[in-house]
Amino acid sequence: MDLATHQRKLLGLFRATYQATPEDGPYLNRVAASRDLEEGRRNIFLWRLWVLERTSVLTFRILLRRRLLEDAVNRFISQRNISPFRETQAPDFLRAMSDHEDQSVAAVARFELALEQVRGGDEASYAIPFPTDPVALLHALALDRDVPAELAHEPAQNHYEIIVSRNLPGHFEVRDLA
Amino acid sequence: MAKIAIGSTYEGRDPELLEGILPLVDYLEITPETIAEVRGGEVEISADILTELKNAAGSVKFIVHGVGLSIGSHEGYSANYLRLLDSLLEHLDIEWHSEHLAYTKVDGEHLGIMLALPKTREALDMVAARVMELQRRYAMPFLLENVVHVIPDCPADYSEAGFLNELTRRTGCGLILDVYNLECDSHNHGFDIAAFLSELDMKRVRELHLARGVEHNGFLLDVHSQLARPSTVDLARGAIAGSAGSARVAVFEFMPEAVPGLGYEAIAEQLRQLRSALNN
Numbered sequence: 001m002d003l004a005t006h007q008r009k010l011l012g013l014f015r016a017t018y019q020a021t022p023e024d025g026p027y028l029n030r031v032a033a034s035r036d037l038e039e040g041r042r043n044i045f046l047w048r049l050w051v052l053e054r055t056s057v058l059t060f061r062i063l064l065r066r067r068l069l070e071d072a073v074n075r076f077i078s079q080r081n082i083s084p085f086r087e088t089q090a091p092d093f094l095r096a097m098s099d100h101e102d103q104s105v106a107a108v109a110r111f112e113l114a115l116e117q118v119r120g121g122d123e124a125s126y127a128i129p130f131p132t133d134p135v136a137l138l139h140a141l142a143l144d145r146d147v148p149a150e151l152a153h154e155p156a157q158n159h160y161e162i163i164v165s166r167n168l169p170g171h172f173e174v175r176d177l178a
Numbered sequence: 179m180a181k182i183a184i185g186s187t188y189e190g191r192d193p194e195l196l197e198g199i200l201p202l203v204d205y206l207e208i209t210p211e212t213i214a215e216v217r218g219g220e221v222e223i224s225a226d227i228l229t230e231l232k233n234a235a236g237s238v239k240f241i242v243h244g245v246g247l248s249i250g251s252h253e254g255y256s257a258n259y260l261r262l263l264d265s266l267l268e269h270l271d272i273e274w275h276s277e278h279l280a281y282t283k284v285d286g287e288h289l290g291i292m293l294a295l296p297k298t299r300e301a302l303d304m305v306a307a308r309v310m311e312l313q314r315r316y317a318m319p320f321l322l323e324n325v326v327h328v329i330p331d332c333p334a335d336y337s338e339a340g341f342l343n344e345l346t347r348r349t350g351c352g353l354i355l356d357v358y359n360l361e362c363d364s365h366n367h368g369f370d371i372a373a374f375l376s377e378l379d380m381k382r383v384r385e386l387h388l389a390r391g392v393e394h395n396g397f398l399l400d401v402h403s404q405l406a407r408p409s410t411v412d413l414a415r416g417a418i419a420g421s422a423g424s425a426r427v428a429v430f431e432f433m434p435e436a437v438p439g440l441g442y443e444a445i446a447e448q449l450r451q452l453r454s455a456l457n458n
Contacts, residue, residue: 003300004252006332010293011284027332036366039397040328044290046401050435082288085211085221085246085258120217 001025013037014044015078048073048082048089055090058141059097059109065147068102091116103131108141111172114164118171125165129158134174181457182418184449185241185385185429187402189213190227192434196234198442202449205273206231206238207429210262211246221258223265231270241385241427242266242275243354249308249322250281250295260315267316276321276354276385279305279342294327297334297341302348309349321384323354326362326400327369338369339377346382353378355425356387357413358406365398371413380420388414388452389431403436405448411455418456428456 001009012018013032020032031037052073053060063069076082076096082089094116097109107130114126130137140147161175185205188196189212213227231240246259263275280292295301305322312320324342336344342353355378363369388410391401418425430448432440 003296003298003304006296007252007281007284007293010329011287011289014289014291027330031329034329035395036329036397039395039399040291042394043328043399043401046399047290050401050433054435077290081286082290083246085214087212087215088221091216120215 014041016041044077045073048077051086051089052093055087056093056097056109056112058112058138059094059105061141061144062105062108062137062147063097065141066102066105068100068105072097072100072105104137107131107134108137111138111162111164115171118164118166121166123166125163125167128162128164130160130162130174131158132160134160134162180423180426182386182425183427184453184456185427186445186449187243187429187431187433188231189434190224190230192437193230195437195442195445196230198446199449200234200237202446202453203238205241205427205429206234207241207243207431208266208270209243209245210259210266211244212434213266214262221262223262223269228266228269235270239273240270241273241429243323243429244275244277245292246282247277248280248282249277249305249312250279250293250301251283252281252304253285255308256283263316272318274319274321274352274384275316276323276352278325279322279345280325291328292325293329294325294331296332297336297338299335302336302341302344306345306348309345309351313349313351319352319384321352321354323356323387324359325356326359327367330367337374337377339374339379342382343377343379346379351382352384353382354385354387355383355417356389357417358387358389358391358410359400360413361407361410362391362398362400375417375420380417381422381424383417383421383425384427386414386417386425386428387431388428402431402433403439405440405444406430406452411452415456428452 009018009028020028063072076093080092094109094113098106100106107128110128136148159178161177162172164172183204185207186199186203188206213224214221215224244259247255249255278292280294282289282292360371364371388406389402390404390406391399392403414428430452
């Protein structure tokens, strides 16, 4: 088997997008059935986890508190072509989580992404709707405390908004729309 | 015999760590990708970290150890990595640079992990040509490191050491011997370390890496989260003796995420112990 084919088939095995066939020969079938492959995938997961815990702090914590972390990171790994440049992983992850079906997770991810962009020199202004009181939620996440129980039930409408802009003190302000 | 220098990884933005390790090391090992940041959608070397490193330049030397070159990808290596390296070299004096003998992407798709190359003639010809290109491009020594075998090795034309010997013979490049990686391979796949070391041309080894990860489901993982085990230090001592003076520095590797758990003092003590253990 030439090098290109060898590498393409191993990529497929790691991403679980390819299943070894008898024509692939004994080596690829041995890898496909091995615990090494499973552990390799686990290793990929752990590396992502460590980087995201450090670089996407708020979003990581809300996912963890809501027991959504493992599923979210696994989806991120399988659906995104994640660069080895570690500092690009946070913005990629936050963009992915901005569409999360849990509205609070999505709002926190949009906020964290906007804040990072503004801190990095972005001159744009961002308005991020929040389904729950962002002050209480973000405060709990920043201190790595349990999110208050009353914030677990999301209202049908967004009653709050955070504006993120480099022109604001601390780069953001919360608006109560009620 | 010349004493072996001691080095440490440093990824920036931790002045207390830097202050603690600077008096204990001769070299700081820098990874361009991990001191980079995203600015305006582009990955650039962090100006803040560069300032930290420049301020430390009076007391240590720098070596570069990349993770994103992907020298073994069939389609070619990463131009982005070389752009970052070029940028770093504009600002900092580097003694030598190095990478892993591995690939991290296939057709532009990132694996999320490093895989070892098959030890075939095709792979050897490809990597040797790329090493020659890199040596022409950068006027400094270039080293390649033995990586952990995440999956079993495939049938090959060369042994592990035979591949490295032929690569260094053809290109003149040096080697990093990561002794913890050897221990992982031994633990996970029954790799024969003694046979490997007796076959390897140790005169090509310029640098050693020591680290320690965690065991998970019976597998020893290459995650750089712990202090080195005594067995790893013993292996390094043997390799240094076998290199007959070619090995210049032993680098203790740890990832920044592990620092809070390890503690600054434990890292400092590890560096002190390594200097003592590897030079006596």
